[in-house]
Structure formats: C-alpha cells, structure tokens
Amino acid sequence: MTRFQAGRPVGNQDYTSSTVVIIGAGISGLCMAIDIIKRSQCRNLVILEKGSQVGGTWNDNRYPGCACDVWSTLYSFSFEQKTDWTREHPGQEEIRDYLIHVAEKYGLYKYIRFNTTVQEARWDDKELKWKVSVATSGAKEPQFHESYDITTDFLVSAVGQLNVPSFPSIPGLDDFTGKLMHSARWDWTYDFAGKRVAIIGNGATCAQIVPELAKSVSQVTVYQRTPNWVIPRYDTSVSFIQRFLLSYVPPIRWCKRALMMQAREFSHxxxxxxxxxxxxYIRKIAIATMKSQVCDKPELWDKLTPExxxxxxxxxxSDDFYPALNKKNVHLETRPIQRIAESGIETVDGDLQEYDLIVAATGFRSVEFMHPIQVYGRNGRPVSDVWKDGAAAYYGVTVEDLPNFGMLYGPNTNLGHNSIILMIEAQSRYLSTLIGEVVRAKARSDSLVLQPRPDVVAAFNDRLQEQLETSSFADPHCHSWYKLENGRITNNWPGRVVPYQKDLSRVRWEDYVVEGTGKSLVERKKTTNIGRVQEELPVRSSTLVLGALGAALAVGGYYMNGPQALLQRRR
Structure with missing residues (x-):
C-alpha cells in the first residue's frame, strides 16, 4: 500500500528533484554515475537518456561495419576491464553489450530515465539549483506526462561531441523520392540487395559502410569532397588462448594494456x-597501402591522396576500404554536387546519376556542444553567449558562468591518437570531487556553489590555442569536425593523455569562485589531491627499457610492418 504523509505519497516525492542530474547514459554518463556513487558517496542521482538503452553513440550508430578505431584492450574502463573481446578492434554490438554489462553490474538502471530528452537547463540564482526541463517519448511515459521539470544541485553534461547528426546543406535534399538516411540513424528494415546507393561523405563512417554494402548492392558511389589519409588497421580476431590468459592471468592483461597505451602515446x-x-612515415604508409590495394584503378591515386x-x-x-574501391561496382565521384534531384544526384557539370538510396555519412554537429539543449547560467546568461567565439572550458570540464556544472568529453578533449576513455575517467574523477563537496555541504544543510574563475578559464584556453595553432589540426588545407570556419579548434586536445591526467589529478580551489554558506570549509583546503589511474608502465630503471622496447615494437608493428609487407609484395 502507498504510504501518505501530510496528504501526499512518499514513494515518488523526489521524482522532480535530485542532488545530481547526468545528461546521457553513454560511456561518459555511466562512468560519472559510478564515480558519484563510489567516490562522492551519493545515490540521489538521476540519469536522463534520450534513447531506449544505454550506450550513447554505440547505441545510436548501428550502420553496417560500425566498429571502433581504438584497440579493444584500451576500450574499457580501467576499473572494469573487458578481457574477452573477440577482435582487436571491437564492433558496435560488442561495445554496446559491454556498456550494458557495466550498467547492470553497477546497478545503474534504477537511476536511468530512458526516452527522456533534455530541452532546457536553467540556473536559479535564488534557489542555487538547476531547473532541467525534459520531454518524454515512448509508449507509456507521455501518457503520464509529456514534459516536466526536475531540479538539481549539480548538473553534468555527458552528451559528448558525437550525438546530433549533421545533414549536408545541399539544395533539393528533401526532393529526393528514394530512400534517404543518415549513417547514425540506420534503417535496417530497408532491403539493400541490388540497390543503387550513393554515399555522401568519405570519412571513417564511409570507410566502414562501403565494404559491407558492396557485398550486396548493385552499385555504390562515394561522393568525396576531400580525400583522407587511410592506414592499415590490422584487425584480427583475439584467440581463445589469449582471451583465457587475459582473463585469468592479470599481469598479462595489465602488461598488454600498458604497452598499448604507451604505443598510442608514442604515436602522438x-x-x-x-x-x-x-x-x-604515415604518408608513406598510406600511399603504399593505397597503391597496393587500389591496383586496378590507378586513375584514382591522385584523387585519393590528400594535400x-x-x-x-x-x-x-581500415583494411577493407581501399579493396572495396577497387571493386567494379564501387565508384568514386569527386565532382562537386550541384543539387539533389527527385531521382538522384546532379554534379556541377549537369551530370545526373539516379539512385535508390542516398546515405548521408556526414558526421555530427560536433562544434555545437550540447546542441540542441538551451542552457542558461548565472544571471540568465545563455551558454551561446559564453561561447560566442567558440566552445571553451577549463580542461574541458567546467565552464565560465555555469555554476555547479560539469562536462565530460567537452571542448578540447577529443583525441586523435589514443582512447577517449582514458580522458573520460580523469574528468569523471575530477568532477566527482567537486560534486562530493556539494553533497557534503547539502548534508550539513549548507549551500555551496562552485564555478571556474573567468580569468583562469581564459588563461587556460589562451595557452591551449597557442599549442593548437602549431599542430596538424590547424593545417589550413583541410576542413574538419575539429574546428570552426574561422579555424579555431574547439574539439581536440593538443597533447598526450598522461599530462592531461596529471593536470586533473588534483583540484586547486583557488581556480574556482566558491560561494554559499559552506564555502569556508572548501576555501580552507586550498588543494584536494585526487590521484590518477596510472596505466602506463612505471618509469623505473628496471622497466624503462622494457617500456620503450614494448612501445617501439607495438608501434612498429602497427605502423611499419604492414607497409613493409606491402612493398615486398609489390616487388
């Protein structure tokens, strides 16, 4: 029976309020929730997830061939390492199943509200809380409430950088009478057999889709704006013996993970x-690979070579993109698109090619962090104003004028050389320290408000942009999802993972504006040492040589053996 107190039911009295609210139940959201429970000692939390399952981008992206570019050994949490990956580069389903396992093992499902889309988050300067407005979907939830507000003491955005699909701005896109789909919203009910397919975009997603579609469709045409550097992936299955050893001999697992992390750091x-x-050397590898694998179409070599x-x-x-381009039913189109017609795609020279299906493999709205959520911080200031010159944050985790707010996989935290999970864990540990202070203040009936000092955020990002300006990411000869039209890089971290982890291994409270009745206890601390998860081999005299040799062998095998073998086969 439902108990009543003062005329209202007790069971769901906290449905519209929570100490912590996390937006997103992907890798970041799950990691954050676990740290809040374990490190911040808080179980009054809610995870708002727009989808119907955990997994984030690994639940959304289900296109054929979808897989991870990072070695599987590095693609699980340090505290919940998966030892039975079936491949060196795991596929989407295996990654999603791993994340479901994590959510089940750590009891996170009871905190998650699925089919719940956050529309707005607004800071209340009087109540010192966030009001989060959400809309519900699905079969039953809208029958109870189509929308509602939930208040929280601390708000965390775990939506990441790759969650809102971006469609190309091409005239006539809506006029196409055939099937149109985005790669991140794949329709598996569609019968591809014998179809004529156009793929707009030639990035990583395209490189995974084309080899799979080429097996069953009559024709695939890839519309390329600029070529990409493609290197061998060397994906192989993980043998039963290796899985057994990784599962039951922990030192072997630790060593493999450490060596692979060092190899990735070495490749920075x-x-x-x-x-x-x-x-x-990467250039030489890519060109040798291309000429070896697209041997029947030498006329494509120049078109496939980036400038x-x-x-x-x-x-x-990729091990199979170039071989797919070498097939007779796969074509590369480099003429710019003029428009989309009812029956197909017309290029600038007036040539119209007819298709049954157009796939937009055009990525995400990556530089529009948290889009389309409307976020308003202190004094009602919209985050669009805070970020009028481009998204920026303090180490990608806290934002000017957004009190008691944190981000995971935020601005300038993307990596081009290593596993993003290594960054996410450092961010989660850091934010859980901030959240812990707010939780303890609340337990004492005190208020506590934390936000990064504007001058600290500005100085940090000035240093960051100086480093990025001299990096490959800033090359003016290409457009990428890392940067704005004006060239400002908003997504990538310029350095290696370990220095970032070390920087986030402590909280310097002088970097924050601390307010509320509980501020004195925080200000008195000066610094809180968090520590970090050290996964690389310890740098000692006894292991330095081993570590360097292991990294060299791993990187050498990954980056060098393939092209050497290719060159030998061509002789």
Missing amino acids: DAIAKADSAMSG YSPGCKRLIP
Missing part, C-alpha cells in the same frame, strides 16, 4: 606534428 607526434618523422598533413582530419584505419 604522427597525428599532431606535421613536421615530425612519424608524420612523414594536407596527417592528423588535420581524422586518420582512418
């Missing part, structure tokens, strides 16, 4: 520094 210069020897440095756009590891 190949991605971020255009004038480095490694960057030059910008590796790293300016996302480097594409």
Whole structure:
C-alpha cells in the first residue's frame, strides 16, 4: 500500500528533484554515475537518456561495419576491464553489450530515465539549483506526462561531441523520392540487395559502410569532397588462448594494456606534428597501402591522396576500404554536387546519376556542444553567449558562468591518437570531487556553489590555442569536425593523455569562485589531491627499457610492418 504523509505519497516525492542530474547514459554518463556513487558517496542521482538503452553513440550508430578505431584492450574502463573481446578492434554490438554489462553490474538502471530528452537547463540564482526541463517519448511515459521539470544541485553534461547528426546543406535534399538516411540513424528494415546507393561523405563512417554494402548492392558511389589519409588497421580476431590468459592471468592483461597505451602515446607526434618523422612515415604508409590495394584503378591515386598533413582530419584505419574501391561496382565521384534531384544526384557539370538510396555519412554537429539543449547560467546568461567565439572550458570540464556544472568529453578533449576513455575517467574523477563537496555541504544543510574563475578559464584556453595553432589540426588545407570556419579548434586536445591526467589529478580551489554558506570549509583546503589511474608502465630503471622496447615494437608493428609487407609484395 502507498504510504501518505501530510496528504501526499512518499514513494515518488523526489521524482522532480535530485542532488545530481547526468545528461546521457553513454560511456561518459555511466562512468560519472559510478564515480558519484563510489567516490562522492551519493545515490540521489538521476540519469536522463534520450534513447531506449544505454550506450550513447554505440547505441545510436548501428550502420553496417560500425566498429571502433581504438584497440579493444584500451576500450574499457580501467576499473572494469573487458578481457574477452573477440577482435582487436571491437564492433558496435560488442561495445554496446559491454556498456550494458557495466550498467547492470553497477546497478545503474534504477537511476536511468530512458526516452527522456533534455530541452532546457536553467540556473536559479535564488534557489542555487538547476531547473532541467525534459520531454518524454515512448509508449507509456507521455501518457503520464509529456514534459516536466526536475531540479538539481549539480548538473553534468555527458552528451559528448558525437550525438546530433549533421545533414549536408545541399539544395533539393528533401526532393529526393528514394530512400534517404543518415549513417547514425540506420534503417535496417530497408532491403539493400541490388540497390543503387550513393554515399555522401568519405570519412571513417564511409570507410566502414562501403565494404559491407558492396557485398550486396548493385552499385555504390562515394561522393568525396576531400580525400583522407587511410592506414592499415590490422584487425584480427583475439584467440581463445589469449582471451583465457587475459582473463585469468592479470599481469598479462595489465602488461598488454600498458604497452598499448604507451604505443598510442608514442604515436602522438604522427597525428599532431606535421613536421615530425612519424608524420612523414604515415604518408608513406598510406600511399603504399593505397597503391597496393587500389591496383586496378590507378586513375584514382591522385584523387585519393590528400594535400594536407596527417592528423588535420581524422586518420582512418581500415583494411577493407581501399579493396572495396577497387571493386567494379564501387565508384568514386569527386565532382562537386550541384543539387539533389527527385531521382538522384546532379554534379556541377549537369551530370545526373539516379539512385535508390542516398546515405548521408556526414558526421555530427560536433562544434555545437550540447546542441540542441538551451542552457542558461548565472544571471540568465545563455551558454551561446559564453561561447560566442567558440566552445571553451577549463580542461574541458567546467565552464565560465555555469555554476555547479560539469562536462565530460567537452571542448578540447577529443583525441586523435589514443582512447577517449582514458580522458573520460580523469574528468569523471575530477568532477566527482567537486560534486562530493556539494553533497557534503547539502548534508550539513549548507549551500555551496562552485564555478571556474573567468580569468583562469581564459588563461587556460589562451595557452591551449597557442599549442593548437602549431599542430596538424590547424593545417589550413583541410576542413574538419575539429574546428570552426574561422579555424579555431574547439574539439581536440593538443597533447598526450598522461599530462592531461596529471593536470586533473588534483583540484586547486583557488581556480574556482566558491560561494554559499559552506564555502569556508572548501576555501580552507586550498588543494584536494585526487590521484590518477596510472596505466602506463612505471618509469623505473628496471622497466624503462622494457617500456620503450614494448612501445617501439607495438608501434612498429602497427605502423611499419604492414607497409613493409606491402612493398615486398609489390616487388
């Protein structure tokens, strides 16, 4: 029976209020929730998820061939390492299943409200709380309430950078009478057999889709604006023996993960520094791979060779994209698109090609962080005003004029060389420290408001942009989802992972404006040391040589053995 107190039911009295609200139940949201429960000692939290399952981008993206570019060994949480990956580069379903396992093991489902889309978040300067306005969908929820507000002491955005699909701005897109779909909203009910398919965009998604579609469709045409650097992926299955050893001999698992992390860290210069020897070698690898695998169509070689440095756009590891382009039913179109007609695509020279299906593999609205959520901070200031010159944050986690607010995988935290999970864990530990102070203040019936000092945020981002201006990401010869039209880079981190982790291994309270009745206890601390998860091998005299050798062997095998073998086969 439902108990009543003062004329109202007790069971769901906190449905519209929570100490912490997390937006998103992907990798970031799950990690944040676990840290809040374990490190902040708080169970009064709500996770708002627009989809019907956990997984975030790995639940949304279900196109054929969808897989991770990062080694599977590095693509699980340090505290919940998956030891039985079936491939060195895991597929979408295996990653999603892993995240479902994490949510189940840590009891997170009871905190998640699925089919719930956040429309607005507004800070209340009087109540010192966020009011989050949401809309519900699905079969039953709208019958109870189509929308409602939930108040919270601390708001965390875990929506990431790759969640809102971006369609190309091409005249006539809505006039097409055939099937149109975005790669991130794949329709598996559509029968592809024997169809004529056009794919607009030739990035990482295209490189994964084309080889799969080419197996069953009559024709695939890739509409390319600019070419990408494509290197071998060397994806292989993980043997039963290796899975057994990784599961039951932890030192082997730790060693493999540490060596692979160091190998990825070692590869940083190949991605971020255009004038480095490694960057030059990447060019040689990519060109050798292309000429070997597109051997029947040498007329495509120039069209597939970028004029910008590796790293300016996302480097594409693939073992089967070039072989697919070499097939007779796969075509590369480099003439600019004039318009979309009812029956197909017309290029600038007036040539009209008819298609049954057009796939927009055109990525996401990545530089529009948190879009389309309307966020209003202190004094009603919209985040669009805070970010009028481009999204910026303090280490990508806290934002000027947004009190008691945190972000995961926020501005300038994307990586081109290593696993983003390594960054997310550092961010989650840092934010859980801020949240912990707010939680403890609330338990004492005190108020506590934390926001980064504007001068600290500005100084940090000035230093950051100075580093980015000399990186491969800033190469003016390419357009990428990393940067704005004016060239400002809003998405990528310029350095390696370990320095970032070290920077976030402590909270310097002098970097924050601290307000509320509980501020004195926080200000008195000066610094809170959080520590970090050290996954690289310890740098000691006994392991330095081993670590360097292991990293060199791993990187060498990944970046060098393939092209050497290719060159040998061509002799």
